[in-house]
Every structure is written in C-alpha cells, then in structure tokens.
Amino acid sequence: MPNPTAAMLVIGDEILSGRTRDANMAHLAQEFTAAGIDLKEARVVSDDPAAIVAAVNALRDAYDVVVTSGGIGPTHDDITADCIAEAFGVGIDVREDARALMEAHYSKTGRELNEARLRMARIPDGATLIENEVSAAPGFSIGNVHVMAGVPSVFQAMLREVLPTLNGGQPLLSRSKRVEQAEGDIAGPLRVMAGEFTDLSIGSYPFSEGRIYGANVVVRGTDEDRLDAAMARLDEMFG
Amino acid sequence: MPNPTAAMLVIGDEILSGRTRDANMAHLAQEFTAAGIDLKEARVVSDDPAAIVAAVNALRDAYDVVVTSGGIGPTHDDITADCIAEAFGVGIDVREDARALMEAHYSKTGRELNEARLRMARIPDGATLIENEVSAAPGFSIGNVHVMAGVPSVFQAMLREVLPTLNGGQPLLSRSKRVEQAEGDIAGPLRVMAGEFTDLSIGSYPFSEGRIYGANVVVRGTDEDRLDAAMARLDEMFG
Numbered sequence: 001m002p003n004p005t006a007a008m009l010v011i012g013d014e015i016l017s018g019r020t021r022d023a024n025m026a027h028l029a030q031e032f033t034a035a036g037i038d039l040k041e042a043r044v045v046s047d048d049p050a051a052i053v054a055a056v057n058a059l060r061d062a063y064d065v066v067v068t069s070g071g072i073g074p075t076h077d078d079i080t081a082d083c084i085a086e087a088f089g090v091g092i093d094v095r096e097d098a099r100a101l102m103e104a105h106y107s108k109t110g111r112e113l114n115e116a117r118l119r120m121a122r123i124p125d126g127a128t129l130i131e132n133e134v135s136a137a138p139g140f141s142i143g144n145v146h147v148m149a150g151v152p153s154v155f156q157a158m159l160r161e162v163l164p165t166l167n168g169g170q171p172l173l174s175r176s177k178r179v180e181q182a183e184g185d186i187a188g189p190l191r192v193m194a195g196e197f198t199d200l201s202i203g204s205y206p207f208s209e210g211r212i213y214g215a216n217v218v219v220r221g222t223d224e225d226r227l228d229a230a231m232a233r234l235d236e237m238f239g
Numbered sequence: 240m241p242n243p244t245a246a247m248l249v250i251g252d253e254i255l256s257g258r259t260r261d262a263n264m265a266h267l268a269q270e271f272t273a274a275g276i277d278l279k280e281a282r283v284v285s286d287d288p289a290a291i292v293a294a295v296n297a298l299r300d301a302y303d304v305v306v307t308s309g310g311i312g313p314t315h316d317d318i319t320a321d322c323i324a325e326a327f328g329v330g331i332d333v334r335e336d337a338r339a340l341m342e343a344h345y346s347k348t349g350r351e352l353n354e355a356r357l358r359m360a361r362i363p364d365g366a367t368l369i370e371n372e373v374s375a376a377p378g379f380s381i382g383n384v385h386v387m388a389g390v391p392s393v394f395q396a397m398l399r400e401v402l403p404t405l406n407g408g409q410p411l412l413s414r415s416k417r418v419e420q421a422e423g424d425i426a427g428p429l430r431v432m433a434g435e436f437t438d439l440s441i442g443s444y445p446f447s448e449g450r451i452y453g454a455n456v457v458v459r460g461t462d463e464d465r466l467d468a469a470m471a472r473l474d475e476m477f478g
Contacts, residue, residue, distance in 0.1 A: 119426075
C-alpha cells in the first residue's frame with residue numbers, strides 16, 4: 001500500500017514579507033518522513049480569507065492529510081479558524097470544551113480570560129480539539145485538516161498530539177554520500193544508476209567549499225537492503 | 240496603481256523530505272518587499288513533472304510575476320526546464336547562446352562541457368537567458384515566469400539580473416514595536432487600532448523569553464506619514 005500523502009499550509013504575511021523565516025515546514029517534513037507520510041506540497045499564503053479558504057479546499061481534496069500553521073492567536077489578524085469553518089461550510093462559535101481548557105489555564109496563571117483570549121476558544125462545528133502542554137489555546141482537527149499554531153514550540157507540541165492519530169506508512173529512509181567531484185562530472189554515471197534503481201529516488205545536491213566542487217548524493221527509499229545496494233554502487237563509482 | 244503581485248515556486252524533494260531548509264524564499268520576500276512587488280504565495284512541490292507543470296500554470300495565471308528555484312542542474316533529477324516547456328506548450332533544445340556561455344566558462348576552468356553539462360543549455364523556445372556571474376549555467380525567463388537555480392548564491396545572482404527588468408511598485412515599509420505584555424492583553428486595543436488604520440496591515444507576533452510574554456507588533460504600509468502616526472498610537476497605548 002502506498003504511503004499516505006500530505007500537504008502543509010503556512011498562513012501568514014510575516015513569512016511572505018520576509019520578516020520571519022518559517023521553521024515549521026522543515027520540522028513537519030522530518031516528522032512525516034520518519035512516520036511514512038509523504039509530504040508532497042507546501043504552500044504559504046497571506047492573511048487573506050479568500051486565499052486561505054481556496055488553499056485549504058484545494059489541498060484537502062488533493063491529499064490524505066493537511067496540516068496548517070499560523071493564525072490561531074487572539075489578535076485581529078488571526079483569522080485561520082474562521083477560514084477553516086468557511087472552507088468546510090460549517091458554523092463556528094466559542095465551544096465549552098475549549099473554553100474550559102483555557103479557563104483552567106488562565107486561573108492558574110492569574111491572567112484574565114478576556115474577550116480577545118476567548119476568541120481562541122472559537123472552534124468550527126464538528127472539529128476535535130488538539131490540546132497541547134505549551135499553550136492554553138487548542139488547535140483542532142476537522143476532516144483531514146489539522147490546524148496548529150505558528151509559534152514553533154506550540155506547533156511541535158500540537159504535532160506530537162496529532163501524529164499518533166494518523167495512519168503512517170513505511171518510513172522513508174535516506175543515505176547520503178559526499179562526492180568531491182563536480183556535479184557535471186558525476187551526472188552521467190548517476191543517471192545510469194537512477195535507471196537501474198527505479199524503486200529509489202536519487203538526488204544530487206551540489207556544494208562548493210573554496211576550490212572544492214562536489215555534491216551530496218542522497219538516496220531515498222523504504223527498503224534498507226536496496227539502500228545498501230545503492231550505497232555500495234555509489235562507493236564503487238565514486239570511491 | 241496597486242503593486243504587482245508575485246508568487247514563488249520552490250522545486251525539490253530535498254525541502255519536502257526535511258533534508259534541506261529552503262533559504263531562497265526569505266531572500267526573495269525581502270527583495271520583492273523592497274521593490275514594491277507583493278509576494279502573495281509560495282509553493283514547494285516535489286521533483287514530479289505533473290506537480291511542477293500544474294503549479295507553474297496555476298501561478299502564472301494568478302499572479303503578475305512568478306519566480307521558480309531549483310532543478311536546473313546537470314543531473315537526472317533536474318527536470319525544471321522540461322516542465323516549464325511543457326507548461327507553456329513549447330519545444331526545448333540546446334540553444335546556441337546558452338551553449339556559448341557555458342563553453343566560455345568551461346574553457347576557462349579546464350572542465351569538460353560533457354553531455355550532462357550541456358543539458359543545462361537546454362532552454363525552452365522563446366525564453367530569454369538569465370546570465371549570472373556565479374555559475375556558468377543560465378536561468379531563463381519565459382512569459383512572466385523566471386526560472387532560477389536552487390543554490391542560494393546562484394539564486395541571488397540571478398535575482399540581481401532579473402529584478403531591474405521587473406516593474407516594481409511602492410516599497411512596502413514596516414515598523415516594529417516590542418511590547419512586553421501578553422498578546423491576549425493587547426489584542427483588544429490592537430483590534431480597535433486596526434479598524435482605524437485600514438490602509439495599514441498590523442500584525443502581532445508573540446514571543447516568550449523566560450517569564451516575559453510579549454509580542455512584536457509590526458505595522459506595514461507604503462505611506463511613511465501613516466506609519467509614523469501608527470507608531471505614535473502604539474507608543475500611546477503601550478508606552
């Protein structure tokens with residue numbers, strides 16, 4: 001059975017204006033790779049309702065699993081939950097289970113559960129909460145879409161909650177060999193090899209360090225024996 | 240006149256497997272923001288021809304400018320140029336101007352312009368070359384799509400060539416204020432302010448440093464005086 005496919009949607013003007021560098025994509029990619037879930041696409045869109053709704057609907061139709069990050073805080077620019085409700089055509093309101101989570105948290109910290117914070121308890125109808133140990137405000141899952149925070153520590157905590165609920169597949173394994181020959185010189189032999197190992201993906205990532213031109217050749221696949229065979233071939237070809 | 244809109248397409252399994260962290264998106268975002276070109280969307284797709292062709296066509300229809308990065312090297316996994324040709328429905332072959340560029344480069348370095356390297360001179364019909372001072376192999380522009388390398392130093396060199404050819408708009412300016420109050424406490428006043436400064440975008444990005452909870456409030460817009468007014472309001476509200 002092929003691995004499930006996945007996409008990520010990063011929501012936020014701050015990434016597209018260059019102010020903030022997204023950190024969640026690389027983390028999700030690594031976790032999904034280890035879990036045997038194939039991350040096939042990632043998109044970044046701005047804080048624009050039409051763009052968010054369109055992207056959510058395109059991705060949830062095309063992939064088995066969708067993860068979003070960003071836009072679920074207490075401020076006016078946090079519009080993700082409303083957009084998800086619109087994408088699914090369901091209502092959204094403060095939900096008692098979410099409010100209870102937040103009340104418990106704020107009563108401990110002495111902060112007020114004011115109107116702005118209560119917005120974070122607004123959950124689309126039919127969603128299940130993603131609790132997390134870092135922040136009071138929950139994420140949520142609806143259909144095949146998992147809605148998480150943009151702050152990396154909270155995103156990671158939410159992913160730890162969600163990952164065990166997803167059906168993974170065979171972990172994608174990878175091996176890497178550093179070759180100190182220019183990419184243009186190893187490309188021919190690599191192409192022949194790729195034709196023989198069609199069950200593996202073979203990537204070449206060039207580097208230059210001063211006067212050394214080389215490439216990291218990365219072999220990916222799910223079968224350990226085949227990876228061993230590919231690495232042996234690389235050693236044979238490039239020493 | 241509104242600023243032109245733009246999208247970026249990052250091509251490469253290595254980003255989606257978590258092996259490599261994309262560095263070009265943040266660079267492009269900063270350069271476009273300064274040039275008054277609004278980066279509205281970014282996508283990352285894997286080395287899959289159908290996915291690349293579909294993304295190129297979706298983005299070039301939806302935005303004024305599209306920049307791609309990755310997949311234009313000499314190895315078998317470098318399939319971007321062919322996919323662009325397919326997306327535009329044009330032919331692709333080794334082109335003499337591209338071959339001449341590469342011959343000049345390799346005759347200097349003493350490396351052989353072999354079959355693999357010559358693949359990098361394959362250019363879709365009707366495209367114009369993007370020369371650059373870092374690498375021999377050119378990128379190219381076709382229609383509103385600008386095809387660049389994934390290696391950051393080469394991507395940046397190509398962008399320096401292309402940027403002056405694009406019609407920019409008003410640079411998006413931004414100012415930032417660090418507020419050491421929890422985001423849930425400043426969200427109410429910020430929402431009121433956002434309703435008054437509808438010509439600006441006001442974002443709030445929470446942080447925690449030990450026991451300090453706060454947010455960086457970022458105000459973006461094209462009019463310096465309005466930004467000054469907004470910053471004065473923030474000072475008034477949050478000291």
